[in-house]
Amino acid sequence: MRNIKLVIEYDGTNYAGWQLQPNGVTVQQVMEEALTTLLHEPVRLHGSGRTDAGVHARGMVACFTTYRTIPLRAFSDGLNSLLPPDIAVRESAEVTPDFHPRYAATGKLYRYTIHAGRRRSPLSRLYAWHLRGELDLDAMRRAALFMVGEHDFAALRGAGCAAKTTVRRVDGIAIEKQGELVTIDVRGSGFLRHMVRNMVGTLVEVGQGRRVADSIPALLAAGERGGAGATAPACGLCLVEVYY
Template sequence: MRSLTPRLREKTAPFFMRTIKLIIQYDGTNYCGWQEQTNGPSIQETVELALAKILGQRVRVQSSGRTDAGVHAVAMPAVFRTESTIPLKAFVDGVNCHLPDDIAIQSAVEVPTGFRAIGGARSKTYRYTIYNAPVRSPLNRRTSWHVREQLDLQAMQQAAAYFVGEHDFAAFRGANCSAVTSRRRIDAVQINQSGPLITIDVTGGGFLKYMVRIMAGTLVDVGRGRFAPEHVAGLLAEPDRQRGGVTAPPQGLSLLQVIYPG
């Protein structure tokens, strides 16, 4: 009588899936944002197609959040699941061979199955960069907002301090933001200047659509003398988008870092 052992082993063999976390850096100038859309190329779609060249099949890559059209990332975490046993190095060197010059995988690590890129982050840090000079800079045009008027850095720093803490940021959200609540926690806002470059680093637990760009635009309006620093406190106490500052253009914004518990 033929043994059934080999067939039973094959049928009951454990199903193994790896969860891989990538750190992706990109210049978002030529893309419609992170999320795949029908109106142009996205970072997500481009990365997934490059991964498919290595894996032989399309996998879904989930990031820690969405960046808008024209926004950049120094270190965007993103995860996917695969049955492939290829070494982690292939997810860096191999995938980068199939990516355009404005996107690159910086690292790949294996994480526990339950790891969540989105919703599981402890904090995120965004940087908004302003080129503050009378004459525009061709070399900085893709990564900064050119503001010609001299800005009052001290007034901007005073205004930035009001953002820290948990507040209702309804005055700092885009009109089409779908978030259920506009309350958010901001841990730190740091403003520094090096020559003509002014950077605004914002760290918090989460952000509304266009939130950092509207915060940056409002701080620039403070620096221009349009608002007093205390105006920010008023917008947080009595939210009104119409009384807020401009929405800063996307090219000055970059995702710097995402921190996860542990």
């Protein structure tokens, strides 16, 4: 039995997220259908996590097992010939039987992109949150420092989150600007449902002067979702890399 690891890139605009669900087409569903066509056998993919509807990925990792002896290259080039233009396999590798993309992961990197311009941009509308007006990036960076480390992030957890504990470790947050695009890179051991998008929504309030940077510790200590900022739109979020 072979255990095949895939690194997958996708534009999540037209999908109801990564994970299989009954109320919409998902990336996992499309991937499994293409693999079934390629291998002539049912295939179940195990992903490194979930992404919500509209969220993108550059480095989603998934694994499946098969007895087929086709060349490894077929799991990238061959599979890509069967996939739609908004999904592609970037890498394929054969890994040990005990490797699981979720449980073996040591961390993840997400990037959130904001288009901070006076006028909307049709070319970035599917991949960035358009906000008019300047953001105080220094204030946002000060606020972000309070989110780094191991904390109870209940205040930044989205509704419907089934995690047994809301304690997570954030290893770093980097906020940069190039032209009208602001990127917020968040690295951590793992994230709660909507956690990164809620972090961004809260940091944006700081950048707009509607919340002070020093208020973050009290927000986290209170643990109340209503005290944090609004959930940033899904279109600006991208899973960049999963670490092992």
